Amino acid sequence: MEEVLALIEKKKQEFAKSGLFEFMRDTSIDPRQRLAFAPCVSPFVMSFGEFNKYVFREEPTNDPLQVIVNNHTYEDDHHWLWFLQDLETLGINRSVKFSDALNFLWNEETKASRWVSHQIFRSAFGASPTTKLAILEVIEATGNVFFSTAAPIAQELRTITQQEFLYFGCFHLAVETGHTTGTPEVDQLIKNIQLSEETRQEAVKIVDNLFEVFTELTDELLVYAKTHSFEQPFAKPWDILQPLKAA
Template identity: 50%
Template sequence: MIPPTIEFASFQDVLDFIETKKAEFAQAPLFQFMQDSSISPLQRLGFSPCIAHFIMSFGDLNKYVFRDETSNFDLVQNAINEHTYEDDHHWHWFLRDLQVLGFDRPKSFVDTLRFLWGNDTCITRQLSYQLSAYTLNADPIVKMAAIEAIEATGNILFSHTTRVAQELQSITQQEYIYFGKFHLTVETGHAIRDDNSELKLASIPLSLEMRQLALDVVNDVFDLFTAWLNEMLIYAKLHPVQNWLSPTPDRV
């Protein structure tokens, strides 16, 4: 539920709302599935192929949608730009882990396209499209609100994948970069990692109209990512994973 309108507003209101939505997001059924030790750890990461479209698109979202280097005098947009340079290359880690996990299976180009744009992955694709709609040419405050919400969802998701990856690592002696601790250390849950800058962001005054726009986009982002988790869970349950080990991923 979006907080009621108040007389005075700041970006802290948006950050507080994100924390509330983050706590709700953490209760998603996918995370219960991922904590179920009766299921093999590899199967608990069985959604990995399903999320490829969004993970590979996320670099482009950072480069071409979130980033705007024509706004040299907007402090919020400048902070967003700096963040995009930290987030636009994580897909390399994802490709590496797909190989280590054994999901790099031979498939024709047509079959790959059919899978990426098939019914199993429709919400995954909508993530990129909807996030573009929310943020392209949006006011930097709205854009930052969306990015902070995305960061919050990532922090929860990767805290769970890290536990599963650590289980796998104890079995395979392989390191998992994207799904493991390495990635989690950069997914702090906030776009701005400097405490002083975070305080400055929180104190930015907002008009009541801008506050509402920011709260609305946060709500929409969490709804979208919650639907995505449900798609991931369905995929993991419907696609049994062969418990094989992949050779070292030197090809990426």
């Protein structure tokens, strides 16, 4: 498993160079605009809670690796609640028609968020505990890059609004870095897992694929943040420009 973990670390460093994170670190941009993409990650965030409850978790089990997976799922299956609270704090929770909300969640602008969810489900459903651990390691790696970049933005917003941000802020980052799978004992146990050549190849293929779709997601989020105002997150770019042209 150590070879797979080394690949994940390599891919993580490449993932961290995504244009989205450069955009998020640009303090010349209003911090609210740097999180203007927040609604777009809804399909993934809301699905992730269910992945933990119904796909990654298997109970009862006597498999020590599945026990590790199960423990991890109990730490991650409720983070969507923090996301909903942050949407409210960001002022994104405005009234929209139900049909408009459905159209937003299933249109081209959120396609990558849905696709990440589909690929995780495809890879994890019915998989062995070893494969599930590899998938969780990818999710943790990409999440660490994202939340490490988002936390300073949330801190800026906290100073401006005097309100806490749980999902995008330091609170979530601290929880992610404090996972039981991040303890030295568990890390060493995972590293010491012996993989057959077939399992190793499968894990490498999954790791490559998931990093690819997570990168596609960051590309999608960057486009959205650059073309949508945080003040009108659900408006089409041309809807915003029309009044300006008329003026």
